[in-house]
Amino acid sequence: MDNIILIGFMGVGKGRTARALAQDTGLVAIDTDDLIESMAKKKIRKIFADQGEPVFRGLEQKVADWLNEHVTGTLISTGGGFHQVENLRDIGIVIYLHGRVEYIVEKIMAHPNATKKIKKRPLLSDIKKAKELFDSRLPQYRKSADHIIDVEGKSVAQISSEIIRLLKLERRG
Numbered sequence: 001m002d003n004i005i006l007i008g009f010m011g012v013g014k015g016r017t018a019r020a021l022a023q024d025t026g027l028v029a030i031d032t033d034d035l036i037e038s039m040a041k042k043k044i045r046k047i048f049a050d051q052g053e054p055v056f057r058g059l060e061q062k063v064a065d066w067l068n069e070h071v072t073g074t075l076i077s078t079g080g081g082f083h084q085v086e087n088l089r090d091i092g093i094v095i096y097l098h099g100r101v102e103y104i105v106e107k108i109m110a111h112p113n114a115t116k117k118i119k120k121r122p123l124l125s126d127i128k129k130a131k132e133l134f135d136s137r138l139p140q141y142r143k144s145a146d147h148i149i150d151v152e153g154k155s156v157a158q159i160s161s162e163i164i165r166l167l168k169l170e171r172r173g
């Protein structure tokens with residue numbers, strides 16, 4: 001089976017959706033930011049602060065190459081800029097989780113761990129800039145995707161079911 005790659009903006013729920021899908025299907029879920037942190041032995045925000053964004057993007061490409069070479073049949077959640085790697089579509093089926101930036105920001109702000117969630121994501125600390133980033137990325141996300149799923153107003157369980165139906169995945173018995 002091909003890998004299933006979830007792309008989309010920070011905070012849209014790629015990791016949570018991958019974990020729900022893993023639960024529902026028995027497939028294994030991995031996350032590109034987690035792979036980068038273990039590869040660099042550093043937290044994402046530390047990589048941004050110490051080495052800068054270009055180094056982080058280089059690590060994303062390294063992870064993409066590794067996934068492409070070694071990983072199959074796996075659910076892969078990604079960082080919000082991972083769609084920019086040069087071999088995205090070679091890694092597997094790409095699903096873009098779409099929500100308006102206003103919806104995403106509102107959900108993050110309402111979360112009990114909002115401060116931690118923002119601290120973890122340096123590019124989200126300036127809301128105005130985050131909105132500009134979203135606008136510039138939206139056409140890229142759409143173009144990179146095999147499928148687009150609208151997440152607004154849906155629970156992760158609903159989104160997972162939608163992906164299961166869409167890709168005709170088997171549910172764990």
Ligand code: S3P
Nearest residue numbers: 009010011033079080081121122
């Ligand atoms: C980024 C999104 C983050 C993380 C890094 C950069 C981006 O991941 O990879 O801070 O460029 O949008 P999440 O989408 O999981 O927050």
